[in-house]
Amino acid sequence: MQRPSFLPLLGILILAACSPSPSSESKITVLQGAKLFDGTGNSISNSVIILQDGKISAIGGPEIEIPENVNLMDVTGKFIAPGLVDAHVHFSQTGFFDGRPDALDIRDTLRFDSLQARLKRDPQPYLESYLRSGVTAVYDVGGFEWTVHLAKSAESNLNAPHVAAAGPLLTPFDQDRLDIFNVPPARQMLALTSPEFGKEYVQKSTAMGSTGIKIWSFNLKDSLFMQSLRAVAEEVKTQGNQLIVHATNLDEAKEAIRLGAKVLVHSVDDQVVDEEFIQMAKESGVIVCPTLVVVPGYSIAFKSLRGEYPLNDPNQVVDSETRNLLKDSQAFFKYYNGSEKFEEMVKKTEEVDDQLKTNMYANLKLLYEAGIPIALSTDAGNPGTLHGLSIYDELEAMQAAGIPAKDLIPMATQNGAKTMRRLDDFGTLEVGKMADLIILDKDPH
Ligand SMILES: [Zn+2]
Known part of the structure; x- marks a missing residue:
């Protein structure tokens, strides 16, 4: 079976948080050099994306002018997509x-x-x-x-x-x-x-x-x-x-x-x-x-009552309460009382x-x-x-x-x-939208 090429998403880094910062201090971050997928189906090679006050203020290729005194991050070789x-x-x-x-x-x-x-x-x-x-x-x-x-x-x-x-x-x-x-x-x-x-x-x-x-x-x-x-x-x-x-x-x-x-x-x-x-x-x-x-x-959860839950979580995204519960899932087998x-x-x-x-x-x-x-x-x-x-x-x-x-x-x-009726705010990488994006190590294509 062909390995799904979306797996590289597991090597994820969340760069920008969701909401604009309440601070009035303007801080500009520029991500330069990644291949960028904007969420509409288009992509930009060697991209430049400028993030200011939690929003995208510019996006494009190498022609985008980078202002001075910014937090410049070279992300050449990486891949950017919307959150x-x-x-x-x-x-x-x-x-x-x-x-x-x-x-x-x-x-x-x-x-x-x-x-x-x-x-x-x-x-x-x-x-x-x-x-x-x-x-x-x-x-x-x-x-x-x-x-x-x-x-x-x-x-x-x-x-x-x-x-x-x-x-x-x-x-x-x-x-x-x-x-x-x-x-x-x-x-x-x-x-x-x-x-x-x-x-x-x-x-x-x-x-x-x-x-x-x-x-x-x-x-x-x-x-x-x-x-x-x-x-x-x-x-x-x-x-x-x-x-x-x-x-x-x-x-x-x-x-x-x-x-x-x-x-x-x-x-x-x-x-x-x-x-x-x-x-x-x-x-x-x-x-x-x-x-x-x-x-x-549901079948996975039922089968876990007979053995350990097959948790494949290399990045530890699952919270500790849930992880502990699943580790002990066999303790709940006693509650199965179906006719079969x-x-x-x-x-x-x-x-x-x-x-x-x-x-x-x-x-x-x-x-x-x-x-x-x-x-x-x-x-x-x-x-x-x-x-x-x-x-x-x-x-x-x-x-x-x-x-x-x-x-x-x-x-x-x-x-x-x-x-979610929030496309004006996020979901694609466009000027004026929130800086919700992820940087991937590998090409998601
Ligand atoms: Zn539902």
Whole structure:
């Protein structure tokens, strides 16, 4: 198997922090000599990029005039790209089962309410895992309300990526079934029970500062849910927010586009998409966030209950709490009480994963070839999909699905910023944008 050429990203150095410095003192840094990928698909050899007050003040080739008294860095032989963007994460989840008791209930050992209190109190370890991975912006597309406030605080935190957040999710399921995800009265999953409730929620969420209203799964046969969903979709337009839909089957994905969804999360995985879907996606401008690694991640997490978690983390991006938890994952085997023998369940899960993978990879390639905008996204926080680290697995999976490395760069940068509605600020390297960039030792092409 050919080694994915994006692996050199592991030798990353984050050069510039995310937000402009609050200091009024002007400090100019010039990076000279690298091959630069600007995030739009273009590249500049022997580049010069001038960074001033946290922003890009000039960018181009050797013709750019370098002012005097600057901090000049010769980066000849290196490669520069915009900071990476992960367009689908969850700060209310940990990468293991403690954040997903619906998948494996280990709450007798690790309490869910204590976990959620800790995540809310101290999201910093995950924020730093992202920065250490070269990720300078993330989109939390579902979690407790505090994740929306995190988006604001992260903006002035130099040790954090930019964050956009959707907040709590609307779903067709009954509230009692959802409370396994909640810490009442705080809820990250809400039953969408009427058009009035839906409209009010959209208004409240938008006023709070959410960047998206996420629908967690459809039920096309539930007429009250669908009626409520139409009211939500209308209100989202009125409020100038954006509709994000988790739709993994073709009929639901089409309905999401009809309702005006701007972001489709996950891939269609029940079948290969048809021409009608491709045309609808094209005309609507919807962004597709494939999340290829999250499904096999569950199998990895389950298998870890029988042995050590296969953590490949040479740059130590994973926080110590998570690392310790994964090291002891065998201690949680006792909580598996499924109807099938554990090994049979794992085998069946992997067979299903393989079938889904076949459709997901085929659909990603079709959408890519049709020119549909695609944003790199991991669904980090789900069991087996770790904050920060999983971005490399997703890049490699996208490449394995048939996307050339050169086209992965805009998907991993520009398109993620667009999904977060922050493309005016970052995502590409252009004059006036924030100096969010990474320097690579090796050519990412
Ligand atoms: Zn998700």
